Amino acid sequence: MSSTKKQLSTDSSDSDPWDHLGSPTLWSPTSGIPLQDGLYVDVAFPMQTMESPTNVEWKRPKEICPFPQFIVDGATRMDICQGVLSDCWFLSAVASLSLYPSLMDRVIPSGQSFQQGYNGSFCFRFWQYGEWIKIRIDDRLPTRNGRLMYLRSAKEDEFWSALLEKAYAKLNGGYNSLNMGFPHEAMADMTGGITEVFMVSSLPQALGSFLQPLLQKGALINCGNSQGPLEKSNEFGILFRHAYSVTGLETIKTTTGPVVLVRIQNPWGNTEWNGPWSDEKGTEWRMVSPEEQRRVQRVQQDDGEFWMALSDFRQNFDTMEVCHLSDDTLNEGRAIKRPWQCTTHHGKWIPPHGPPQFNLTLLEEDDDPSDSEQTCLFLLALMQKHSRQRGILPVALQIFKAQSEHDFLSPRDLSQFSPVLNIGYVPRRELVMRGRLAPGHYIIIPTTSETSQAREFLLRVLTEKGNNSICKPVEGPAVDANTPIAPLSPRLPGLPSTNEAKDLFFKHCTKGSCKPLDLYNLLTEAIAKGVFAGSEKKLSLEHCKSFVVLMDTQGMGRLNFTEFLVLWDKLRRWTSLFMTFDKNKNKVLEYQEISPALSEAGIQVDGFILQLIGLRYTEPDMTVSFPGFLFLLMKLDSMIRKFQSFDVTGMGMISVNFRQFLLMTTYN
Numbered sequence: 001m002s003s004t005k006k007q008l009s010t011d012s013s014d015s016d017p018w019d020h021l022g023s024p025t026l027w028s029p030t031s032g033i034p035l036q037d038g039l040y041v042d043v044a045f046p047m048q049t050m051e052s053p054t055n056v057e058w059k060r061p062k063e064i065c066p067f068p069q070f071i072v073d074g075a076t077r078m079d080i081c082q083g084v085l086s087d088c089w090f091l092s093a094v095a096s097l098s099l100y101p102s103l104m105d106r107v108i109p110s111g112q113s114f115q116q117g118y119n120g121s122f123c124f125r126f127w128q129y130g131e132w133i134k135i136r137i138d139d140r141l142p143t144r145n146g147r148l149m150y151l152r153s154a155k156e157d158e159f160w161s162a163l164l165e166k167a168y169a170k171l172n173g174g175y176n177s178l179n180m181g182f183p184h185e186a187m188a189d190m191t192g193g194i195t196e197v198f199m200v201s202s203l204p205q206a207l208g209s210f211l212q213p214l215l216q217k218g219a220l221i222n223c224g225n226s227q228g229p230l231e232k233s234n235e236f237g238i239l240f241r242h243a244y245s246v247t248g249l250e251t252i253k254t255t256t257g258p259v260v261l262v263r264i265q266n267p268w269g270n271t272e273w274n275g276p277w278s279d280e281k282g283t284e285w286r287m288v289s290p291e292e293q294r295r296v297q298r299v300q301q302d303d304g305e306f307w308m309a310l311s312d313f314r315q316n317f318d319t320m321e322v323c324h325l326s327d328d329t330l331n332e333g334r335a336i337k338r339p340w341q342c343t344t345h346h347g348k349w350i351p352p353h354g355p356p357q358f359n360l361t362l363l364e365e366d367d368d369p370s371d372s373e374q375t376c377l378f379l380l381a382l383m384q385k386h387s388r389q390r391g392i393l394p395v396a397l398q399i400f401k402a403q404s405e406h407d408f409l410s411p412r413d414l415s416q417f418s419p420v421l422n423i424g425y426v427p428r429r430e431l432v433m434r435g436r437l438a439p440g441h442y443i444i445i446p447t448t449s450e451t452s453q454a455r456e457f458l459l460r461v462l463t464e465k466g467n468n469s470i471c472k473p474v475e476g477p478a479v480d481a482n483t484p485i486a487p488l489s490p491r492l493p494g495l496p497s498t499n500e501a502k503d504l505f506f507k508h509c510t511k512g513s514c515k516p517l518d519l520y521n522l523l524t525e526a527i528a529k530g531v532f533a534g535s536e537k538k539l540s541l542e543h544c545k546s547f548v549v550l551m552d553t554q555g556m557g558r559l560n561f562t563e564f565l566v567l568w569d570k571l572r573r574w575t576s577l578f579m580t581f582d583k584n585k586n587k588v589l590e591y592q593e594i595s596p597a598l599s600e601a602g603i604q605v606d607g608f609i610l611q612l613i614g615l616r617y618t619e620p621d622m623t624v625s626f627p628g629f630l631f632l633l634m635k636l637d638s639m640i641r642k643f644q645s646f647d648v649t650g651m652g653m654i655s656v657n658f659r660q661f662l663l664m665t666t667y668n
Contacts, residue, residue: 039120091267425602494575
């Protein structure tokens, strides 16, 4: 763990963050010598900015204005004005959070001010992997020409939002780490909620009926338009690749009848929609009485907040991020329905043991008159812990039908049964599954494709009728402590071990790098000496060119030793799959065996794609050879990873420029 992370842990301990307020803590930024002004200095915060250091002065609020205030008249969405940092994604999440005082109070504990007990430090709380941690910062903020460079309030003497931004920057490693991101990440870190990402085009035609229950249940909603250049705008003033908050939905009474409008907030605090119902050009408001406008709190000024019709919302926004809150995160005094009951489990993947299993019992269908099948709606969320430090693994979720709450599926069961719901392997910090199932018993199995790595995870289940649903870990039959449990996808002997592959590498690859011809000679020898002897005749130099370029991270047309080992691990895992699904052991896969083999690899394809695979990757007799199977898996794995590297919000849609498209399609 880095020294910075240790400092975070110290500052966010379980001790009361306000203990120091009684007697000022004296720190020097370099040596620990007490400062003359007696104000706290956070030596752990990286004081870098996006600007040249010569243009930046770090000042405390009392050096910026004569009478600074922490919060003036409550922390509201109108206190959020973006600076030069590209963190509208964070600001949008804060704007949504400010709609709920109880959520704000958890993130921004009360009792802090620039008057009584002030010593130059402030504390905030953020949710991390199932726990709330406290982050302490000093109040030095970057300024230029005496004005705040980054987030600020519309009120020049108010500083809660600027200090909150600094605390979140510290959590993530500094201000530079906030330069571009996604609102659902910040919403999860400030609420402990579970987030979903939707394409607006995929939402029900009755969009108001979809949005209203979400807002009534306290969900935080953000939207954006990804169809243009960064922060340029369309003809109606909606900025591309910019995060907005959905803050309300109202049926407005007009002289010609009721109209449903959605309220949007731009975290910049200005730059609004200028189409129908806008503040600037919306002549439609002339049909609405002053009393009705006051009822919905409509303010006609360029403050970043505006109204628009649902049809215009659908035309001008293409993505929507929703953060669902459970009863343990949302505790409002107003009349808000309890949205979810949350069950949480902390788990581990421990090689070589199989993945853990959890029993889900749904006892009573939801009270949803539109659901004719009488099912239970639920959200299942699998979050990898410490992913920022250790990287993100491809993970998957599967749900199987069970007979009782004590059922446990053996590796043999898992190879024979089909899941009722599943999401294949994708590299996500948090993988979320939305599903509906009839009341009954089910088994949830979270897995990772990297079965050799030990990792911790957080599994959460949200149900509509949580008090009538049960989710708990289920234990398998007792086994000898020294006998490992077979993993879900066991590795079978087929290619040489990693140690043997090292010898082959240094035998065939000169100067520590592996070129396509080197790999061809290496694989030919490895296959000829193993159970697939004879299949090396189906291996081609073209196969090996693709193996190399698809694993080549430097664009050099060759693999270093580390890249080779990563490739070898993939080839061995895919070899195990081939041996599992080669039922008659004739060293080829029949056409009907391809689809289940791909599914086991975590790759789901439809019938048309499968037909194309048959045309492109099979032999004349519609079988796939062993080298051809490795070639197919390498292509699919690489193209899926490339797609996911652009589809960072999980929307299932990407935007690439011409050069990026040529790079993806040519160098493979």
